[in-house]
Amino acid sequence: MKLRVVRARAERFGGIVEVERPRALLHVDRAMMRELGHPESPLWREDAGTDAPLSAPTEVHIVLSRRCAAGCSGCYVDATPHGTALSLDEACRILDELAAMGVFHVALGGGEALELSYLFDVAAHARSVGMTPNLTTSGLGLTAADAERCRVFGQINVSVDGVGEAYRRARGFDGFARAERALRLLRAVKQEVGVNCVVSRTSFGNLSAVARFVRDLRLNELELLRFKPVGRGANLDEELTPEQARRIYPLARWLMLRHRIRVKLDCSFAPMVFWHRPSARAAAFWGVHGCVAGDVLAAVAPEGHLMGCSFAGATTIDARVPSAVRAAWPSAFASFRDFVRTAPEPCAGCEYLRLCRGGCRAVAEAHGSFSDPDPGCPRVQEWCARNGARTSVRANRSSFSLPVVRG
Amino acid sequence: MRKGRVLRATFGCNPNSSSLGVDVTFLLLGATFASAIALLLGTFLRRPTQP
Numbered sequence: 001m002k003l004r005v006v007r008a009r010a011e012r013f014g015g016i017v018e019v020e021r022p023r024a025l026l027h028v029d030r031a032m033m034r035e036l037g038h039p040e041s042p043l044w045r046e047d048a049g050t051d052a053p054l055s056a057p058t059e060v061h062i063v064l065s066r067r068c069a070a071g072c073s074g075c076y077v078d079a080t081p082h083g084t085a086l087s088l089d090e091a092c093r094i095l096d097e098l099a100a101m102g103v104f105h106v107a108l109g110g111g112e113a114l115e116l117s118y119l120f121d122v123a124a125h126a127r128s129v130g131m132t133p134n135l136t137t138s139g140l141g142l143t144a145a146d147a148e149r150c151r152v153f154g155q156i157n158v159s160v161d162g163v164g165e166a167y168r169r170a171r172g173f174d175g176f177a178r179a180e181r182a183l184r185l186l187r188a189v190k191q192e193v194g195v196n197c198v199v200s201r202t203s204f205g206n207l208s209a210v211a212r213f214v215r216d217l218r219l220n221e222l223e224l225l226r227f228k229p230v231g232r233g234a235n236l237d238e239e240l241t242p243e244q245a246r247r248i249y250p251l252a253r254w255l256m257l258r259h260r261i262r263v264k265l266d267c268s269f270a271p272m273v274f275w276h277r278p279s280a281r282a283a284a285f286w287g288v289h290g291c292v293a294g295d296v297l298a299a300v301a302p303e304g305h306l307m308g309c310s311f312a313g314a315t316t317i318d319a320r321v322p323s324a325v326r327a328a329w330p331s332a333f334a335s336f337r338d339f340v341r342t343a344p345e346p347c348a349g350c351e352y353l354r355l356c357r358g359g360c361r362a363v364a365e366a367h368g369s370f371s372d373p374d375p376g377c378p379r380v381q382e383w384c385a386r387n388g389a390r391t392s393v394r395a396n397r398s399s400f401s402l403p404v405v406r407g
Numbered sequence: 408m409r410k411g412r413v414l415r416a417t418f419g420c421n422p423n424s425s426s427l428g429v430d431v432t433f434l435l436l437g438a439t440f441a442s443a444i445a446l447l448l449g450t451f452l453r454r455p456t457q458p
Contacts, residue, residue, distance in 0.1 A: 001451050003448065003454075025416075026452070031412070032413065076424070107422045109422070109423075109424055136423055136424070153422075155422045249429075253431055265429040267427070273429050279441075281438035282436070286417070297426040
């Protein structure tokens, strides 16, 4: 067996190589880069152990539009039927720039990306410049012809926040049958099809049914995404309770073993995972991190702004302007990148700080301060309970009156 | 000369607005398994292409 390297780029520690089968990104040291025949990089003259960010993100989420007819009650981009969208030309220009920087993957989403007539042209362009396009969709309007064209994507995940009636309760409309049909159409043409499930206070109790659904349709992954109180979600009282936050990691493990499916938790769940004290060495090797916005990850808004991630860190940098992202990247996102160095307690004293990075910045920002520890972290909650620290939480989120630490 | 090493591995692609945080499947298997996988991946990366 030989792992075929399809793309590689140098980093201070060595480099990142993309292999095709199994599809993976591998961080390797300088010696391995040399063994693989990569030319010497100026980056290798710098300190390999530095905490400096990557030379470019490995993945970028392009929010193609705020356009979607579904009207989900918790939509984080506040999408509407006539929302803003990047044009095909703008999207292609952004892709050109990202490819030149060495970005490996782009995640296309919205809004509902399938509502854009040029979605497949955008995906084809990403392929043509060497990046893997991936897609998140509600699947609501997907036709058999669309499914066939979806071969151009790497991974496609369809949003299913509950099975049957639970879908309606979670999203505010009855779309489960259409989402299931989309999944069946997609699975008929490709293997890399999975489910995204937003884990909210309401949907938490129905995760087993979603996992069974993923198994029954022979999908390749279930990705559990933490509910974040941004966009229209800011008006909902759906953040996990402290008890649910403690249970999510054991539950994900149980779902994986019970249904024999691949289960992933998004980066914002990192504090809930590290509270269970997993092996830090294993976590580092498998790339288990908290907030990697402005480092591993970046996002582009439909208005063209570069962001740390799709939920937070909007900048004034216009990604549609040639070379703007490349020029800004080394010094942008200081507020994300400095968190580990400047973290307040209890993050400062946490052995997992360099991995967890203080949890989700978007959630912290939604609760009052971007630079606070994540208020959903069980460790933060325990620390605050011991120290009597507490902060006011907006009235409409009174049932999530968790204490937040001020640095 | 010291042989090169694989430092980190992430499998699959992330289609989401937030980054891939935890692949439960792999994290469950611990540090020893991760070390073994690193060695295997290094071996398979170095292996010359079959003519």
